[in-house]
Amino acid sequence: MSAPAVSVLVTAYNREKYIAASLESVLAQQFTDFEVIVTDNQSTDRTVEVARTFEHRDSRVRVVVNDRNLGQFGNRNHAATLARGTYLKYHDSDDLMYPHCLSVMVPLLEAEPRAGFALSPGASWPGGPAPMLSTPRQSYQREFLGYGMFNCGPACALFRREVFAELGGFDDAGVPSDFLFWLRACARTPVLLVPSDLFWYRVHPGQEFAGERAMREYALVPGATWAALHSAGCPLEGRELEQARINQAWSTVKLLRRDLRAGRFSLFAYRLRHAGLTMRDWIRYLRRPSRRMMAGTPVAANGEFLVPDWTRKA
Known part of the structure; x- marks a missing residue:
């Protein structure tokens, strides 16, 4: 067969x-x-x-x-x-x-x-x-x-x-x-x-992403992401990498603020402990975040956006 x-x-x-x-x-x-x-x-x-x-x-x-x-x-x-x-x-x-x-x-x-x-x-x-x-x-x-x-x-x-x-x-x-x-x-x-x-994608009460256990598992993501942005395999370099780390640090701060506002103090402490940032990192990277809608879009040498072949006239 x-x-x-x-x-x-x-x-x-x-x-x-x-x-x-x-x-x-x-x-x-x-x-x-x-x-x-x-x-x-x-x-x-x-x-x-x-x-x-x-x-x-x-x-x-x-x-x-x-x-x-x-x-x-x-x-x-x-x-x-x-x-x-x-x-x-x-x-x-x-x-x-x-x-x-x-x-x-x-x-x-x-x-x-x-x-x-x-x-x-x-x-x-x-x-x-x-x-x-x-x-x-x-x-x-x-x-x-x-x-x-x-x-x-x-x-x-x-x-x-x-x-x-x-x-x-x-x-x-x-x-x-x-x-x-x-x-x-x-x-x-x-x-x-x-x-x-x-x-x-169906959303319903029986899914596994709900509940306290899932929230604690998600709380480990910022630390893993921070490690990826500091690994030898990270494909970003120079100013792009610096800005990516700044953006990620701010994303972690937003999650920590959300925990505090919701009264999830145990989760706040858990997330902070596993965030991966040292005191030196917080001082260095807590600067203005910057994101662009078109970031990562493949472009041609002349600066025009690449489009599939089927959009071009013969």
């Missing part, structure tokens, strides 16, 4: 209410050369039972029940080891994938061999129509000198399977593991920025 082009990885835990609609959206894709691997993290409801009905109905669907609960991102990494496809597409068991999702992402990534993965935002990318190839430097410019690029979940991406393996998969850091992955991955490989609105 030949390997499929795409492995759609559906990680699940207690999603009996949503998983049927989620899998229906995958099977409704216009692009059909894919397998679906559902990895269940020891659900205690009918999630597996519902998923099995799709396994019996469509030979492309395979349901795997983990021997134990691996955690959210441990489950994602495990699913990747079961994949046979050239590309990996994560799809959460409570989200919906629009029918054109794979038919947009796969051909674009196939046509750009320099990119390690493709990334689709929740809203249009600033700086021009997608697709755009973003170098490590440009990705960090968007995140730290612009208005952000790394605030995306795994469902936003289409990975080359071998590149995902080379990058080591997701860290086991709880809910912010995806941000930490982008921080590391975008410093090492170019990224293809593709059009938005390819899937629908």
Whole structure:
């Protein structure tokens, strides 16, 4: 049996209410050369039972029940080891994938061999129509000198399977593991920025980013980010790097202020302790932040913004 082009990885835990609609959206894709691997993290409801009905109905669907609960991102990494496809597409068991999702992402990534993965935002990318190839430097410019690029979940991406393996998969850091992955991955490989609105992200009370534990896990992100901006692999240099550190220091201050205003004094102390900044850093970098909407936009030698070939007249 030949390997499929795409492995759609559906990680699940207690999603009996949503998983049927989620899998229906995958099977409704216009692009059909894919397998679906559902990895269940020891659900205690009918999630597996519902998923099995799709396994019996469509030979492309395979349901795997983990021997134990691996955690959210441990489950994602495990699913990747079961994949046979050239590309990996994560799809959460409570989200919906629009029918054109794979038919947009796969051909674009196939046509750009320099990119390690493709990334689709929740809203249009600033700086021009997608697709755009973003170098490590440009990705960090968007995140730290612009208005952000790394605030995306795994469902936003289409990975080359071998590149995902080379990058080591997701860290086991709880809910912010995806941000930490982008921080590391975008410093090492170019990224293809593709059009938005390819899937629908469902928001509901049962999600793992809510609660005290998630807040403490998120509180570790500024420290990890600060370390990345001081690592040898950081793609920014000179004045850009200096401004990125200033902007990050101010972002940390805003979070600390928010903790104090909300009366979260224990979280304030925890965040401050793990922020990574020394007293010398606070004195040096607590200066005026500066961000530009167009930061990180690829430009041509003549200064014009690069646009895709399909916009040019013959």
